[in-house]
Amino acid sequence: MPSAPQECGDCPIRHKAVCARCDGDELALLEEIKYYRSFEAGQTVVWSGDRMDFVASVVTGIATLTQTMEDGRRQMVGLLLPSDFVGRPGREFAAYDVTATTDLVMCCFRKKPFEEMMGRTPHIGQRLLEMTLDELDAAREWMLLLGRKTAREKIASLIAIIARRDVSLGLRSKSQRLSLDIPLTREAMADYLGLTLETVSRQMSALRKDGVIVLEGKRHVVIPDFDRLIEEAGDDSDGGFLV
Amino acid sequence: MPSAPQECGDCPIRHKAVCARCDGDELALLEEIKYYRSFEAGQTVVWSGDRMDFVASVVTGIATLTQTMEDGRRQMVGLLLPSDFVGRPGREFAAYDVTATTDLVMCCFRKKPFEEMMGRTPHIGQRLLEMTLDELDAAREWMLLLGRKTAREKIASLIAIIARRDVSLGLRSKSQRLSLDIPLTREAMADYLGLTLETVSRQMSALRKDGVIVLEGKRHVVIPDFDRLIEEAGDDSDGGFLV
DNA sequence: CGATGTGTTGAACGTGGTCAAATGCGGTGG
DNA sequence: CCACCGCATTTGACCACGTTCAACACATCG
Numbered sequence: 001m002p003s004a005p006q007e008c009g010d011c012p013i014r015h016k017a018v019c020a021r022c023d024g025d026e027l028a029l030l031e032e033i034k035y036y037r038s039f040e041a042g043q044t045v046v047w048s049g050d051r052m053d054f055v056a057s058v059v060t061g062i063a064t065l066t067q068t069m070e071d072g073r074r075q076m077v078g079l080l081l082p083s084d085f086v087g088r089p090g091r092e093f094a095a096y097d098v099t100a101t102t103d104l105v106m107c108c109f110r111k112k113p114f115e116e117m118m119g120r121t122p123h124i125g126q127r128l129l130e131m132t133l134d135e136l137d138a139a140r141e142w143m144l145l146l147g148r149k150t151a152r153e154k155i156a157s158l159i160a161i162i163a164r165r166d167v168s169l170g171l172r173s174k175s176q177r178l179s180l181d182i183p184l185t186r187e188a189m190a191d192y193l194g195l196t197l198e199t200v201s202r203q204m205s206a207l208r209k210d211g212v213i214v215l216e217g218k219r220h221v222v223i224p225d226f227d228r229l230i231e232e233a234g235d236d237s238d239g240g241f242l243v
Numbered sequence: 244m245p246s247a248p249q250e251c252g253d254c255p256i257r258h259k260a261v262c263a264r265c266d267g268d269e270l271a272l273l274e275e276i277k278y279y280r281s282f283e284a285g286q287t288v289v290w291s292g293d294r295m296d297f298v299a300s301v302v303t304g305i306a307t308l309t310q311t312m313e314d315g316r317r318q319m320v321g322l323l324l325p326s327d328f329v330g331r332p333g334r335e336f337a338a339y340d341v342t343a344t345t346d347l348v349m350c351c352f353r354k355k356p357f358e359e360m361m362g363r364t365p366h367i368g369q370r371l372l373e374m375t376l377d378e379l380d381a382a383r384e385w386m387l388l389l390g391r392k393t394a395r396e397k398i399a400s401l402i403a404i405i406a407r408r409d410v411s412l413g414l415r416s417k418s419q420r421l422s423l424d425i426p427l428t429r430e431a432m433a434d435y436l437g438l439t440l441e442t443v444s445r446q447m448s449a450l451r452k453d454g455v456i457v458l459e460g461k462r463h464v465v466i467p468d469f470d471r472l473i474e475e476a477g478d479d480s481d482g483g484f485l486v
Numbered sequence: 487c488g489a490t491g492t493g494t495t496g497a498a499c500g501t502g503g504t505c506a507a508a509t510g511c512g513g514t515g516g
Numbered sequence: 517c518c519a520c521c522g523c524a525t526t527t528g529a530c531c532a533c534g535t536t537c538a539a540c541a542c543a544t545c546g
Binding site: 150151195196198199202 | 533534535536537
C-alpha cells in the first residue's frame with residue numbers, strides 16, 4: 001500500500017489541487033473532512049453507475065477514467081495525474097470507471113460536507129472552475145487526436161503529452177536529454193488513443209525503427225529530438241507550452 | 244441579420260444561460276455590460292489565435308468550435324446551442340475557430356467587466372462551473388464516439404443527439420412521430436464525427452435503405468422508431484435521459 | 487517447471503478514405 | 517420560361533490503414 005501524507009502543509013499538491021486557493025482557515029476546515037485512501041496498481045476505485053459518496057484529489061500516482069460499451073469496446077476519457085480532481089459535486093452516481101494504473105493515493109472528501117463547504121467558500125468553486133476549464137481544453141485536444149490523427153501521430157502525441165507533463169511537474173528540464181516512463185500498458189495506451197493494442201505495439205516499433213524514439217525496456221522511452229517528435233505528432237510546434 | 248431581444252426579462256435563455264442564477268439586481272448589472280451581436284449562417288465569429296475581448300452566450304442559432312491542423316484536417320470540438328457559453332474568462336486569445344452554422348445571435352459581455360463581476364457575483368461562477376461540467380461530460384461522450392464507434396454508429400448517434408436536444412428544448416414530445424432538421428451540412432457532420440463527407444453521405448443512405456431513418460430532402464429526417472435508432476447508435480438504452 | 491500476463495510480429499481482411507464523376511437543386515440572367 | 521452556373525450531395529471504383537486472428541517471445545511467479 002502506498003503511504004499517505006498527513007498534513008495539508010506537507011501536501012505535494014497543495015498549490016495545484018482544488019484546495020489551491022484556500023487560505024489557512026479554509027484549509028483547516030477542509031482538513032477536518034478529508035481522509036486518505038490508497039489503491040494498488042490495477043485496482044478499481046469506482047465502477048460507472050456506482051453510488052459515489054465522495055469527491056477526491058489525486059495525491060500521488062495515476063488513475064484513468066474509462067467508458068465501456070455493452071459489447072466491451074472501451075475508451076479512456078480522462079487521465080488523472082497528481083492534483084487532478086475526481087467526481088462531480090451534485091452527482092450521486094459515478095459516470096465512468098475510475099481505475100488506478102499505478103499505486104495511487106487519493107485525498108477524499110465526503111460529498112455532502114464538501115458541497116456545503118463549496119457553498120460557503122468561493123475559493124473552492126473558483127479553483128474547481130479553473131481546473132474544469134483546463135480539463136475541457138485537454139478533452140478537446142484529445143478529440144482532435146481521436147477524430148483526425150493517424151495511428152503514428154497518436155502514438156507520438158501521447159509520448160509528447162507525457163514528456164510535457166514530466167517537464168511541467170519539474171521532473172526534468174526541457175533542455176536535458178528527455179527520457180521518460182510510460183505509466184500505461186499497451187492496452188491502456190490503446191484505450192487512450194482509440195486503437196488496438198497491436199497497432200500501438202506496431203507503431204511504437206515503427207517510431208523506434210525510424211529513430212524518433214529509443215526504447216529501453218517496454219516502458220521506458222528516450223527522446224533524442226523533441227522537435228522531431230512534435231513534428232511526428234502533427235501538432236503545431238510549441239502547442240501546449242503557451243497557455 | 245437575425246434580430247435580437249432587448250431585455251433580459253424577455254430573453255429566451257434567461258433560465259439556462261450563465262446568468263440563470265442571477266437575481267434581479269445582478270441581472271441589472273449584467274444588463275449594463277451586455278450587447279448583442281448577430282451573424283449570418285456561415286460567418287466566422289472568431290478565428291483561433293485571435294484576440295477575443297468578450298465572452299458570450301448563444302441566444303438563438305447554432306455555432307461550432309473547430310480545431311484545424313496545418314494540413315487542413317479539421318475536427319469539430321464543440322457544438323454550441325442556445326444558452327451555451329463561448330469564451331473563457333481569463334484567456335486572452337481564442338483557442339478555437341468559432342463559426343455560425345445558422346443565423347446566430349449572441350449576447351456578449353466585454354471580458355474585463357465580466358471577469359470583475361464574476362469576482363463579486365458567485366452566482367455567475369457557480370452557474371458557469373455547472374455548465375462547464377456538463378460540457379466536459381458531453382465532450383467525454385463525444386470521445387467515446389470518436390474513438391470507438393463505427394461510421395454507422397456515429398451517424399445514428401448524431402441524429403439521436405439532435406433528436407434528444409429537440410425534445411429537451413420542448414420542441415416536440417418523445418411520444419410523437421419524431422421528425423427533425425439537421426442544422427449541419429454533410430461536411431460539418433463529417434467534422435463533428437471524425438469522418439469524410441463521402442462516408443457521412445454513404446451511411447445516411449445506408450440508414451435510409453435499412454429503414455432506420457426517412458429522409459425528406461437533404462436536411463430533414465423522420466425517425467419511425469427511436470429505440471431502433473438508439474440501438475444503431477450503440478448507446479445504452481436511455482443513456483442521456485437520466486442525469 | 488508450467489502458468490500467466492504483457493508485448494511483438496505476421497498474414498488476411500474490411501472499413502473507411504481517396505479520387506473522380508454524376509446528380510440534384512436553387513438562383514440568376516437572358 | 518428555360519439555359520446556365522454554383523454548390524451540396526450522392527454514388528462508384530479503388531486503395532490503404534488499422535483491425536482481426538493467430539503464433540510467438542519474454543518475464544515473473546506459483
